[in-house]
Amino acid sequence: GQQVMQIPQYQHVQEGEDFTTYCNSSTTLSNIQWYKQRPGGHPVFLIQLVKSGEVKKQKRLTFQFGEAKKNSSLHITATQTTDVGTYFCARGGATNKLIFGTGTLLAVQP
Amino acid sequence: DTAVSQTPKYLVTQMGNDKSIKCEQNLGHDTMYWYKQDSKKFLKIMFSYNNKELIINETVPNRFSPKSPDKAHLNLHINSLELGDSAVYFCASSQSRGNQPQHFGDGTRLSIL
Numbered sequence: 001g002q003q004v005m006q007i008p009q010y011q012h013v014q015e016g017e018d019f020t021t022y023c024n025s026s027t028t029l030s031n032i033q034w035y036k037q038r039p040g041g042h043p044v045f046l047i048q049l050v051k052s053g054e055v056k057k058q059k060r061l062t063f064q065f066g067e068a069k070k071n072s073s074l075h076i077t078a079t080q081t082t083d084v085g086t087y088f089c090a091r092g093g094a095t096n097k098l099i100f101g102t103g104t105l106l107a108v109q110p
Numbered sequence: 111d112t113a114v115s116q117t118p119k120y121l122v123t124q125m126g127n128d129k130s131i132k133c134e135q136n137l138g139h140d141t142m143y144w145y146k147q148d149s150k151k152f153l154k155i156m157f158s159y160n161n162k163e164l165i166i167n168e169t170v171p172n173r174f175s176p177k178s179p180d181k182a183h184l185n186l187h188i189n190s191l192e193l194g195d196s197a198v199y200f201c202a203s204s205q206s207r208g209n210q211p212q213h214f215g216d217g218t219r220l221s222i223l
Contacts, residue, residue: 031209042200043153045211086151092209095165096141100153 002027004091006101014109019079021104023072023089031092032072034063037103038085046074048092079108113137116201116215123191124223130187131218133201141165142184143202143212144176153200159184160206196222 005024013019023032031050035043047056049065049072056063062075076083089101114135123129135142143166144156158166159178173189184201201215 033209033211037151042214042217043202043212045213048209048211088153095160096158096204096206096209096212097155097166098209098212099155103151103153105151 002091002093002099004089004099004101006087006089006104008104009102010105010107012107012109013079015081016078019076019083019106021074021087021089021106023074023101025070025091028069029065029072029091030069032065033090033092033098034072034074035088035090035100036085037088041085043088076106079106081108081110084108114201114203114213114215116199116218118218119216120219120221122221122223125191125193127191128187128189129191129220130185131199131201131220133184133186133215135182135201135203135213135215137203137213139203139205139213140181141204141206142178142181143204144184144186145200145202145214147198147200147217149197157184157186191220191222193222196220 033048034046037043053067054065060077064073086103086105088103090098116133141160143158147153156170157176162178175187178184198217200217202212204210204212
C-alpha cells in the first residue's frame with residue numbers, strides 16, 4: 001500500500017563515523033520529505049525532494065531521491081553528538097497528507 | 111516567538127475521563143493537523159483541517175473529536191479515555207499549496223492511569 005519502510009530501525013555509531021538511513025516504498029512517490037526528531041522533541045522539517053535522481057546537500061547531510069522515485073536516502077558524513085535523534089522520511093500525497101516512515105533512531109557515542 | 115504551541119505539555123488522567131488539547135499557530139498557515147506518536151515512535155496522521163474545514167479524517171475512534179474555531183486554532187477533544195490512548199499527540203501546521211513543510215508543536219504527552 002502506501003506504507004513507507006525505513007532501515008535500519010536503529011543505528012549506533014562512534015562520533016566521526018558516517019551514517020545512512022534508507023526509505024523504501026512499493027509505489028512511486030510524488031515527493032519525499034525528511035524530518036529529524038531529537039529525543040523528547042518534535043519532528044523538524046529538513047528537506048523535500050521532488051525530482052527523480054535529485055541530490056541535495058545541507059552541510060554534512062546528503063539527501064537522495066531514487067531514479068524510479070521509490071526510494072530515498074539520508075547520509076550523514078562524520079557524525080557529531082548533535083546528530084542524535086530519530087530521522088523520518090515522509091511521503092507526500094493529496095490534501096497535504098504525509099505518511100511517515102517507521103523512522104531510524106541514531107545514537108552517537110562520543 | 112513559538113510558532114505552533116500546544117497546551118498542556120503533559121496530561122495524566124484516569125481511564126474514562128474526558129480531556130482536551132489545544133493548539134494554536136501564528137505562522138499564518140491555512141492547514142492544521144493532529145498526529146499521534148505511539149511508544150514505538152510511529153507517527154500517524156489523525157485529522158487535518160483547511161480553513162476550518164475537515165479535510166483528512168483517518169480511521170480514528172469517534173471518541174476523538176477535532177474542532178477548528180478559526181484557521182489558527184485546532185483543538186482535540188477525547189471522550190472516555192482508554193489505556194491505548196496513551197501517546198504523544200502533535201499538532202502541526204502548513205500552507206495548503208503543494209506538499210509544504212509541516213511545522214510541529216512540542217507535543218502533549220498523554221498518560222492514562
